[in-house]
Amino acid sequence: QQQVKQSPQSLIVQKGGIPIINCAYENTAFDYFPWYQQFPGKGPALLIAIRPDVSEKKEGRFTISFNKSAKQFSLHIMDSQPGDSATYFCAAKRSSNTGKLIFGQGTTLQVKP
Amino acid sequence: KAGVTQTPRYLIKTRGQQVTLSCSPISGHRSVSWYQQTPGQGLQFLFEYFSETQRNKGNFPGRFSGRQFSNSRSEMNVSTLELGDSALYLCASSSGQQMNTEAFFGQGTRLTVV
Numbered sequence: 001q002q003q004v005k006q007s008p009q010s011l012i013v014q015k016g017g018i019p020i021i022n023c024a025y026e027n028t029a030f031d032y033f034p035w036y037q038q039f040p041g042k043g044p045a046l047l048i049a050i051r052p053d054v055s056e057k058k059e060g061r062f063t064i065s066f067n068k069s070a071k072q073f074s075l076h077i078m079d080s081q082p083g084d085s086a087t088y089f090c091a092a093k094r095s096s097n098t099g100k101l102i103f104g105q106g107t108t109l110q111v112k113p
Numbered sequence: 114k115a116g117v118t119q120t121p122r123y124l125i126k127t128r129g130q131q132v133t134l135s136c137s138p139i140s141g142h143r144s145v146s147w148y149q150q151t152p153g154q155g156l157q158f159l160f161e162y163f164s165e166t167q168r169n170k171g172n173f174p175g176r177f178s179g180r181q182f183s184n185s186r187s188e189m190n191v192s193t194l195e196l197g198d199s200a201l202y203l204c205a206s207s208s209g210q211q212m213n214t215e216a217f218f219g220q221g222t223r224l225t226v227v
Contacts, residue, residue, distance in 0.1 A: 042220055044156070046216065098144060098169070098214070099168065099207060100161060101156075102158070103156040
């Protein structure tokens with residue numbers, strides 16, 4: 001019940017395409033869902049996060065869609081660029097449980113020029 | 114504002130030894146969480162410290178321990194190292210307040226056990 005399942009494992013798109021990464025969770029007590037971007041040799045960097053009271057959130061070219069009834073959320077990257085090539089992780093946590101983030105397995109994205 | 118600082122960046126240790134990793138959180142943040150990242154298991158939560166007290170613990174053996182000091186800096190210790198402990202160890206800093214939940218990661222310490 002603590003798992004977060006992420007798909008696909010890897011993704012290749014052309015520049016300008018819209019890669020979509022999906023995550024599903026089981027624990028309905030989760031109420032905070034962040035996405036992290038990680039480049040080789042670096043720590044994960046917080047991209048965008050959403051709470052279950054909204055269905056969509058946009059920050060720049062990054063959009064999270066959230067479906068509470070299906071217990072699923074996804075990341076869309078608009079007008080993707082080669083510089084977006086990285087590994088993306090979804091995560092979930094209970095605010096009342098503070099620091100403990102449960103991560104998906106990650107998606108390696110390659111954006112071809 | 115300085116980010117999360119982890120030291121050292123790289124470590125090579127021999128099986129059976131012990132190791133201590135350090136994490137300095139963002140100024141004003143009182144919560145430090147530690148994660149282990151491996152290709153096979155991904156990012157796994159080790160433990161969280163808040164105001165010098167362990168607040169959460171993941172499913173790791175007792176060889177993994179930590180502590181937090183009054184200035185919020187945290188250390189993680191792994192005793193009796195095993196080859197499988199080779200990983201990137203990451204710490205995350207957050208305010209620790211329930212509704213302010215953003216967590217920011219350091220660059221990690223790459224531990225290699227030989």
